[in-house]
Amino acid sequence: MAEHLTGISVFVEVARTGGFTSAAEQLGLTKSAVSKAITRLEARLGEKLFHRSTRRLSLTAAGESYLASCTAALDILRDAEAILGSEEGCPSGRLRIDMPYAFGRQVIVPLLARLCRAHPGLQLTLSFTDRIIDPIEEGVDLVIRFGQTRKGAGLMTRTLVELPRHICASPDYLALRGTPASLEALEHHDCIVGLRRGTPQRWAVRSDGEERLLSPPPTHEVEDGAAIIAMAEAGLGLCQMPGPLVRDQLASGALVAVLEDFRGSDVPVQAVWPGVRDASPRLRFLLDRLAEQARAGHFS
Numbered sequence: 001m002a003e004h005l006t007g008i009s010v011f012v013e014v015a016r017t018g019g020f021t022s023a024a025e026q027l028g029l030t031k032s033a034v035s036k037a038i039t040r041l042e043a044r045l046g047e048k049l050f051h052r053s054t055r056r057l058s059l060t061a062a063g064e065s066y067l068a069s070c071t072a073a074l075d076i077l078r079d080a081e082a083i084l085g086s087e088e089g090c091p092s093g094r095l096r097i098d099m100p101y102a103f104g105r106q107v108i109v110p111l112l113a114r115l116c117r118a119h120p121g122l123q124l125t126l127s128f129t130d131r132i133i134d135p136i137e138e139g140v141d142l143v144i145r146f147g148q149t150r151k152g153a154g155l156m157t158r159t160l161v162e163l164p165r166h167i168c169a170s171p172d173y174l175a176l177r178g179t180p181a182s183l184e185a186l187e188h189h190d191c192i193v194g195l196r197r198g199t200p201q202r203w204a205v206r207s208d209g210e211e212r213l214l215s216p217p218p219t220h221e222v223e224d225g226a227a228i229i230a231m232a233e234a235g236l237g238l239c240q241m242p243g244p245l246v247r248d249q250l251a252s253g254a255l256v257a258v259l260e261d262f263r264g265s266d267v268p269v270q271a272v273w274p275g276v277r278d279a280s281p282r283l284r285f286l287l288d289r290l291a292e293q294a295r296a297g298h299f300s
Contacts, residue, residue, distance in 0.1 A: 007041040008070050010034055011049065015067050016139050019057055071136075071274070091282040092121030096140040101128045102225035102245050103269075108144060111293050115286070122282065130223050131196060136274040141283055143272040146242060156273050158287060161294035162266035164243040165204060168255040173235040179258055180238070183207055183214060190237030191216035195223045203240040204264030211264055229255075242267055244300055269299065 013023040014034065024031045042049050049063035059067060099108050105128065116122050127140065135143045135155070149157050173190075180186055183205055193216060194201035200221050202213040219237050222228045225245060232239040233254050249255035271287055293299065 007037050007044075009074070010037040011041055012067065012070050012074060014038060014050070014057070015059055015063065016137075090121055091119055091285040092123075093282050094123040094125060095142065095282060095286060096125040096127075097142045097144070098127045098129055098133060098135070098138065098140045099144040100130050100146065100225060102229065103146070103242065104128050104144070105226075107244055107299055108290075111290065111298060115289055122286075130194070130225060135272060141273060141280075142286070145270055145272060146267050147270070148268060149270050149272050158271045158291070159268045160271055160287075160291050161299045162268045163299065164266050165240050165264060166243060166246055166250070166257045167203065167238055167240045167259045167263075168232065168246055168250065168257045169238045170233055170235045171253065171256055173232075173237065174256060174258070176235070179256075183259065183262055186214070186216045186238070189217070190219040192220045192222060192228050192231050192237045192239040193218045194225070194228065195221040204267065205259075205262045206264050207262060247300070269294070 010023065010027065010029075013026055014020060017023045017026060020031050020034045020038075023029075024034045027034065029037075038049065045062075045066070047062040047066070048060050049066060051058045051060055097108075097112075104126070109126070112124060112126075116124065125140075132145065132149075133140075133143060135141070144160075149155075177189060180189055193203075200215070200218040202215050205212060205214045216238070220231060222231065225241065228239050229241060229246060229249065231237070233249060238258070246255055250257060271290065273283060
């Protein structure tokens with residue numbers, strides 16, 4: 001049975017990392033040991049789990065089905081260990097969390113730091129990306145993102161809070177180019193827009209009582225939220241950002257909000273995690289604490 005469980009763990013890691021070499025590095029095994037473990041598992045199951053070629057490794061249909069079952073089973077085992085290894089109310093174990101650069105560093109990390117001080121059994125692995133990622137493919141427990149996330153196979157979502165968005169620019173820019181009084185006036189302005197997978201992001205606005213997505217002139221296209229704000233402060237154009245990210249700049253006067261009468265609906269901050277059932281106890285604990293902090297206004 002122990003050998004069977006080892007084979008399953010090796011299979012899941014190979015599927016997650018996409019290769020024998022990378023899986024071996026993660027597991028602390030040799031590439032040969034990983035290859036033999038997969039061969040024995042395929043022989044025991046009587047099914048080919050991977051398509052092998054000199055350039056790439058991919059799951060067969062049987063492999064994809066088996067991976068879903070194995071992932072769910074390993075989650076159950078990890079949950080059982082977490083419960084046995086923790087006192088009630090004292091979560092322990094590692095959580096891998098991915099979040100947007102600016103929002104993560106400015107808002108989420110301070111909340112996580114306080115949580116870890118109160119619960120030293122928690123261990124975090126944090127990564128920061130503004131692009132959309134698949135938590136299953138990336139091997140993370142939780143992804144935090146702005147906007148509605150489309151539920152995919154094996155993905156769960158929870159809205160933590162909704163935040164206002166502001167179109168804003170520096171006083172120097174507005175003094176030079178004028179303050180736009182209508183959405184149509186944006187066509188005559190420089191705009192700094194987010195970039196996701198090579199596509200300029202649209203701005204959410206309200207016009208004639210209706211919500212719509214506006215495509216402003218993409219004078220500058222930037223993937224990083226903090227860089228967008230820095231460029232706006234430098235007088236390079238207008239930007240639209242969630243309130244918490246420009247709160248200090250608006251308060252200090254480094255940025256000025258414009259077109260507030262056309263402000264669109266608030267943007268949701270969503271938690272996304274892999275799972276075909278409820279979240280693990282420590283992830284559920286983290287989600288509940290983040291939701292509490294959001295309700296208390298600490299995301300704003």
